[in-house]
Amino acid sequence: MLDDALVHVENLRFDYGGKPVLQGINMRIPRGKVVAIMGGSGCGKTTLLRCIGGQLRPTGGKIVVDGQTVSTMNQSGIYAMRRRMGMLFQFGALFTDMSVFENVAFPLREHTDLPESLIRDLVLMKLQAVGLRGARDLMPNSLSGGMARRVALARAVALDPSLIMYDEPFTGLDPISLGVIGQLIRRLNDALGATSIMVTHDVQESLLIVDYIFFISEGKVVAEGTPDEIRHSSDPFVHQFVHAEADGPVPFHIKATPIMDDLFGGRHA
């Protein structure tokens, strides 16, 4: 059972200059599945993805991707691993000085010696898969948010990765684009036989497309389960998240001294 997981995260810890962000994360990401990681803004979701991709060195614990421990790899090992990974950044991160076509062709040109005609065919196929073959000559700054996200998606899967990571793929999209991206994530994963990790706080969309969900709060996994289990969960945290309640285990107020002290504290002094 253990062997069918592509990514193992064991007791992962990460600090930003002494400020703890991840405080002992444990997860297994099974092969072929689409997994969502959810949590409030600033809870460390992006940090977790960047640890898996080897861009950040964990302070403790370990991450194993496809049998290899990320934190013990050297730079060339990490680069070799990343060639089998695709990542969609929160705002697409398209290269602004290249056309849509060149953006998608970029990983192919950098990592293969394919002839130009083959590169062209591959790029057009990827663009076709995200429905943007007709936009190949546009520059990124003339794309809408949803289109830019789809181009970035095509670029992320250009080398047919076995692991695709999505950092908040739904943020800032209208409901139609949001549905389109959600369907694409599912379809691309199944078509490529890949494994996908999606960081998001869009519960409703995720419940429709993913196989498994982890909830993170205060640097730890606080709940996990399949969409069905999550929908019927009685866990107060999950309940707050799924039903978008303002107050609950995730407090509305950040930690502070009692308001009476703050407002009238000066009089005592």
Next chain:
Amino acid sequence: MLNPVNLLRQLGSRMVEGIWRLGYATRFFGAVLLNSGAALRRYPLTLREIYFSGVLSLIIIMVSGLFVGLVLGLQGYEILQRYGSAEQLGTMVALSLLRELGPVVAALLFASRAGSAITAEIGLMKATEQLKAMDMMAVDPVARVVVPRFWGGVIAMPILATLFSAMGIFGGWLIGVVAIGVDDGSFWSQMQASVEFGHDVWNGLVKSFVFGAAVALIAVFEGYDSEPTAEGVSRAITRTVVTSALAILALDFVLTSFMFRGTS
């Protein structure tokens, strides 16, 4: 609040920070050189950057060169004719340009035009996570983005400085020969007789090469090291222009004192 201890502490922390940054810049320079071989083998990338930084600065450098030459022609004639040696005007204009004004002024213009553009470009790529995305695609941003821009600047600079000097000499000729009426033949023959290739032209080229390397390094470093926000990028651009100007003038003094110590 002139607390001497606080003042001292601030001074100390500024200095430590400065030294730390210098060390970081040195390591960055090392990484640039280390990646140069592989990146230069993909020479189209560098050619493209030579083209961009060259084209960006071409007009401003040619126009400025012409004006500087016109002024040199006026001032030079005014001084030289006091000593009855107005026919040396060509020599004076050519030597001032080739030895000093060409490399220095062209580098200052290059820093404010192309240097700031390089910093802005790299800074914006950083702020919009393009560099991180590239790194996640297993492509080293230093090799792919920084190195071609660095060498593009290094190679474009001597070409631009030469153009500047050529335009300046043309300007000096326009004022001296066409407008004032210095003898055309002696303007050119005196220049040819006194300007030495090895001493004057070559040293000027060496200077502009060094300035090009300094400006290009400062520009790529400030971009790469900028804080990834709009404000951070704009501060980095300002630092590129200011630091480049200081570096050019200081290096010019050092190089001049090695190259021209009153031997001729």
